[in-house]
Structures are given as structure tokens and as C-alpha cells.
Amino acid sequence: MKTRIFLGMAIASLFLLVLFSGCSSKRQVGLLMDSFAQERWAKDKQIFEKRIGELSGQLLFDTANGNPDRQFEQARKLLESGVDVLVIVPVDQYQAGKIVKLAHKHGVPVISYDRLIRNCDLDFYISFDNLEIGQLQAEYLTRVCPKGKYAIISGPTSDHNSMMIKTGQLNVLGPYIDRGDIRVVFDRFVSRWDKEEGYKLMKECLKQNPDINAVLVANDDLATGVVNALEEKNLAGKVWVSGQDADRLACERIMAGKQVMTVYKPIDNLATSAAELAMKVAQKSAVPSLNMSINNGMYMVPALLLQPYVVNKETIKLTIVPDSTIK
Structure with a gap:
């Protein structure tokens, strides 16, 4: 027992x-x-x-x-x-x-x-191709605005993506700048990815360049601040604005004509x-x-x-709506 x-x-x-x-x-x-x-x-x-x-x-x-x-x-x-x-x-x-x-x-x-x-x-790195993101932004803006005054508002220098995105942008802008078709009249890095930073820099840009034509903005959070500053001067929809991330507010701005494109990841x-x-x-x-x-x-x-993708008013329903991560 x-x-x-x-x-x-x-x-x-x-x-x-x-x-x-x-x-x-x-x-x-x-x-x-x-x-x-x-x-x-x-x-x-x-x-x-x-x-x-x-x-x-x-x-x-x-x-x-x-x-x-x-x-x-x-x-x-x-x-x-x-x-x-x-x-x-x-x-x-x-x-x-x-x-x-x-x-x-x-x-x-x-x-x-x-x-x-x-x-x-x-050991390993996983991301999207940030050089291509910058190129996609600049290629789109130079198609809709091949001549004029440009501003560049980049992400923080503490983030390597900011440097890669800007390099991609400048790779595209280079020939336009060399020909004199485009002038970059305002070029700044923010201290953090934050809409208030975008707003503050866009206010500064508009004081110096009220006739700005296009703004290459590194991401949608910054673009929120940029568009807010443009709205105060009744310029939203009159100045071409880029973005990245395809967040909800950016998609709404694209549909309203206040932001021309974003890059969807x-x-x-x-x-x-x-x-x-x-x-x-x-x-x-x-x-x-x-x-x-x-x-x-x-x-x-x-x-x-x-692979990142361009999103504009025509493609937003094909690229964003089917994705369950976008609400």
C-alpha cells in the first residue's frame, strides 16, 4: 500500500x-x-x-x-x-x-x-526603406509643384530615419535645385516627432516666406502642426504638404484637400x-x-x-481602408 x-x-x-x-x-x-x-x-x-x-x-x-x-x-x-x-x-x-x-x-x-x-x-534591423520614403514624398511634390519655393521640415536628428528620409528627398530635389526651378528657402529639423514642433516651425517659415509653395514634411504628426499653421493664414489646401504614416487625421486632411499625400507603411x-x-x-x-x-x-x-506606398485622394480607399490596422 x-x-x-x-x-x-x-x-x-x-x-x-x-x-x-x-x-x-x-x-x-x-x-x-x-x-x-x-x-x-x-x-x-x-x-x-x-x-x-x-x-x-x-x-x-x-x-x-x-x-x-x-x-x-x-x-x-x-x-x-x-x-x-x-x-x-x-x-x-x-x-x-x-x-x-x-x-x-x-x-x-x-x-x-x-x-x-x-x-x-x-544583430538585426527591421524597418521600411526610409530612403525610399523620402524619395516618394519628393517625387510626388515635384510632380504637382515642379517650380517654386520649398520648405523641408525633418524629424529629430536623434532618429536615423530622419536623415535617411531627408537624403531621399534631396536625391529627388537635386536636379530641380540645380536648374533653379526649386528653391529650398526653409530647412529645419525638429527636436521630437510632435505636432507642436511642426506648428512652431511652419509659423516661423511663413513669417519669412508667406508665398511658400510646398512643404516636405517628414511625418503626419508634424504635418498636423504644419497644416494648423497654414489654416491660420488661410493657406491650407493652397500649399502642397507631404506626410508619412497614413494616420487617421492625415487621411482626413487628404480627403479634405489640405494635405496632398502621405506615405503608408x-x-x-x-x-x-x-x-x-x-x-x-x-x-x-x-x-x-x-x-x-x-x-x-x-x-x-x-x-x-x-515596401512603403504613396497614398493620395485617389488611392486612399485601395490602400488604407482594406487594412485592419487603420480605423
Whole structure:
């Protein structure tokens, strides 16, 4: 009888051991984001988290609210908790290199999400082709406004995407500038991706150049501020304005004729691809070949760059409405 009881207890103990070891064997993915200041980032997180769950992973998440020092501390805590991989939307492209260095000390690989981390031995980068985004913006504006005065309002210099977008814009504008058809009369970087920054700079631009013809604006949040400033001067719809992200307000402005275009980046594709890559890395599985390598100033980083799309009044229903991430 005692033998049966002992055997039963042993089997039960073995069952519990298997059960709990199965629970603890879930791969842990750490996701650190800059902030939710822009509409799109909540979608990124939601889609990423859903896919991690579908792949039987566990997500550990934090957001730095624009503070690079806070992001470093959040990374340290996640690494000490034992995450298998770290996915980062860096607050600052350079300071985040310290996170990569710390992660590697813990033997944890790092994926840079949508924004490149510079000057470090980064493991992977996944984003859209930001050079192409700038080219798409400038190509569209030069078609509708091939001559005149242009303003360029770029994102913060702490974000490598800002530099790539502007490079793409200037690649297109160059021949027009050389011919004298286009004059760039106002050219500024903002300190953060924020509509108030766009508003402030557009007010400054209009004081100096009330007859401005077109504004190359890096993203839709900035474009919100730009259009608000134009509306105060009764110029909304009379000055060509670009954007990026295809957020709800930008789509409404496009339909109302106050913004001529935006660049749509299917967030579902980005977040899903990033989650799948993160789980492959966490499981130490073979990672499929990525389509690019990006020089981050120190290292050629394996990268997956996805395709962005132009959205205007004619194409908005074809590109935006069918996507479940757009509400």
C-alpha cells in the first residue's frame, strides 16, 4: 500500500515538474518602445504582442516616454529578468548603443525596430526603406509643384530615419535645385516627432516666406502642426504638404484637400515580421536570409526593409481602408 502511495506521489510530482518546466520554457521577448505619442505605435505593440502569443512566446514590455536614460534602465531590468531577445524602438539612435553592449554581455541578441541603432554591433534591423520614403514624398511634390519655393521640415536628428528620409528627398530635389526651378528657402529639423514642433516651425517659415509653395514634411504628426499653421493664414489646401504614416487625421486632411499625400507603411507587415524574427532568434532557430545589410556606422547589420506606398485622394480607399490596422 505504501509503495502504491509513494509511486502515486512520484508520478504526480513528475507531472507537476513537466507542467511547470513547460510553462517556464516559454521564450521571453523583451520589447522596449520610445513612447505612444504618435497614433501608430499602439498598433505596432498590439500586433507584435498578438503574434508573439500565437507563436507561444511571452512578451515583456516597457516604454521610455522619450527618455533615453529610462530606456537603458528598462533594458537592464529586462536583461536581468532573463529575456531571450530584446527588440528596441530606440529613443536615441546613439545612446541605445549602450543597450546593445549590455545585452551582449548577457548573451542576448538585439533587434532594432523601425529605427536604426548606430555605432554598435547590432544583430538585426527591421524597418521600411526610409530612403525610399523620402524619395516618394519628393517625387510626388515635384510632380504637382515642379517650380517654386520649398520648405523641408525633418524629424529629430536623434532618429536615423530622419536623415535617411531627408537624403531621399534631396536625391529627388537635386536636379530641380540645380536648374533653379526649386528653391529650398526653409530647412529645419525638429527636436521630437510632435505636432507642436511642426506648428512652431511652419509659423516661423511663413513669417519669412508667406508665398511658400510646398512643404516636405517628414511625418503626419508634424504635418498636423504644419497644416494648423497654414489654416491660420488661410493657406491650407493652397500649399502642397507631404506626410508619412497614413494616420487617421492625415487621411482626413487628404480627403479634405489640405494635405496632398502621405506615405503608408503597413504596420501589420512590420510588427508581424519583427515578432516572427524575434521568436526565431529567441529559439535559436535558423533565421531566414534578410533582404539587405545596413551600415550603422560600425557594422553591416542584417536588415529586412519593407515596401512603403504613396497614398493620395485617389488611392486612399485601395490602400488604407482594406487594412485592419487603420480605423
